[in-house]
Amino acid sequence: GNSVTQMEGPVTLSEEAFLTINCTYTATGYPSLFWYVQYPGEGLQLLLKATKADDKGSNKGFEATYRKETTSFHLEKGSVQVSDSAVYFCALSNSGGYQKVTFGTGTKLQVIP
Amino acid sequence: DGGITQSPKYLFRKEGQNVTLSCEQNLNHDAMYWYRQDPGQGLRLIYYSQIVNDFQKGDIAEGYSVSREKKESFPLTVTSAQKNPTAFYLCASSIGSGKETQYFGPGTRLLVL
Numbered sequence: 001g002n003s004v005t006q007m008e009g010p011v012t013l014s015e016e017a018f019l020t021i022n023c024t025y026t027a028t029g030y031p032s033l034f035w036y037v038q039y040p041g042e043g044l045q046l047l048l049k050a051t052k053a054d055d056k057g058s059n060k061g062f063e064a065t066y067r068k069e070t071t072s073f074h075l076e077k078g079s080v081q082v083s084d085s086a087v088y089f090c091a092l093s094n095s096g097g098y099q100k101v102t103f104g105t106g107t108k109l110q111v112i113p
Numbered sequence: 114d115g116g117i118t119q120s121p122k123y124l125f126r127k128e129g130q131n132v133t134l135s136c137e138q139n140l141n142h143d144a145m146y147w148y149r150q151d152p153g154q155g156l157r158l159i160y161y162s163q164i165v166n167d168f169q170k171g172d173i174a175e176g177y178s179v180s181r182e183k184k185e186s187f188p189l190t191v192t193s194a195q196k197n198p199t200a201f202y203l204c205a206s207s208i209g210s211g212k213e214t215q216y217f218g219p220g221t222r223l224l225v226l
Contacts (some may be wrong), residue, residue: 044156
């Protein structure tokens with residue numbers, strides 16, 4: 001079956017540091033890949049997505065590239081801010097009838113001033 | 114503004130009691146979902162519905178029930194058979210089957226008295 005593995009947190013960074021959160025996946029076919037972000041006490045919201053190999057999703061300074069050869073979708077940001085503190089979820093979705101989304105366990109990011 | 118609303122924000126359940134969590138969307142989405150979120154475990158799918166008057170069990174449906182009488186509404190009942198109901202419950206919707214983005218509500222935190 002499908003699975004998503006992301007690095008365990010919490011990840012603590014100083015403001016303006018470089019961020020990488022690793023995500024690897026196992027899936028059949030050609031899934032779409034997503035990063036969702038959850039701020040404290042809220043629901044999830046889409047951060048970025050990529051639907052085919054070598055696609056790069058980007059939003060709000062965050063980027064992730066769909067690497068089929070390494071089955072990875074690592075999230076990066078060049079300079080984090082305190083407001084980026086949240087939990088980040090990597091997810092995948094396969095097509096074919098029902099859109100089942102498989103989520104990773106989430107990585108908590110804390111950015112300190 | 115289009116979106117998903119969930120109510121209440123906090124809900125308390127007594128022993129042996131059934132409680133119902135509300136989820137409403139005005140995005141005109143066909144598909145709706147209920148997830149349970151526990152600390153460190155990511156999201157687990159409880160039930161999903163692709164169209165009105167149809168719904169399917171997810172990975173952890175035992176002790177829960179749903180209905181989908183209207184396109185906009187997908188209430189979740191946590192029954193007394195659910196022995197460990199304390200969790201954060203998230204409702205989501207998407208356009209339909211496929212690889213589309215899921216849109217999440219703000220969540221309901223259920224606590225047992």
